[in-house]
Structures are given as C-alpha cells and as structure tokens.
Amino acid sequence: MGRRGYPPDFRRKVLDLVASGRKVSEVAFDLKISDQTIYSWLRQHQIDRDLGPGLTTPERADLRAARRRRRRC
Template sequence: MPKTRPAYPAEFRRQIVDLVSAGRDPTDLARAFEPARQTIQNWVAQADRSEGRRVAKPPPTDPGLTATKGDEFARLRWEVR
C-alpha cells in the first residue's frame, strides 16, 4: 500500500507559489522543502488559472470525431462506469 500524507496547508502552497513567482526555481524549492517539483509546478499552474493568467488546455480532440460520436462515447463511458 503506498504511503499517503495529508494535503499541504493552503498557506504553505501559497507561499511556495509566491516564491516561484519571485523567481525561485521549483527544483530548488523541491530540494529545500518536501513537495516534489511537479507538485510545485501544478500549484503554480493552478494559481495562474485561478487568477486568469493561464487558460486550461482543452482535451485533445480526434479530427474524425463528430460531436454526435463524442456524445455517444461519453454516454457509453458513463454506462460502463
């Protein structure tokens, strides 16, 4: 069973995001503090989206997929779950 830890407090995440915004490298922060570099980058991206500085990427689309087929696939995925 993988080890899990409680979520980092919001204040801690905000401070890490502020440090990255001030020019610190996420890799250096990951070495100094516990969160992984990717986790820190995810926090920065989420903060950017929340503050309107970044737009969420749309999911990849299949050029041969019509809206009707896409709706049908979504319905079938839901039924399978």
C-alpha cells in the same frame, strides 16, 4: 504529506518563493516536496487568475461535490 495535501498558506509561501525568482527545483529540494507538485500549484494559480484554460479552484470543488453526491445515489 498524505491524502490531505498541504495547507493553503504553505502553498502560498511556496508560490511566493518561486515568484521571487527561486528555481522550482531548488524550492522543492529545500522543502522536500516534489517539483511536479509545485508546477501543479503554479498551473492552478494561473487558472484561478484567469490566465490559462481549465477549471478554477471553486469549480473543481463543485465538481468534486457533485461527483460525491452522484456516488451516493
């Protein structure tokens, strides 16, 4: 889909499909996206729910913004 990525509502629907019991590989094939992409979304979803280590989505956004500001200097 390019550099912009997938819309949040699409990601949510994909995660719901996997949560309903469908296999990641099956969902990825049907929607023509990488299974690794889905695994990344699942991992980030776990982090956002505080069920795993890592930066939450808002923390990642803050870090990206700080890096952008630093590059401008």
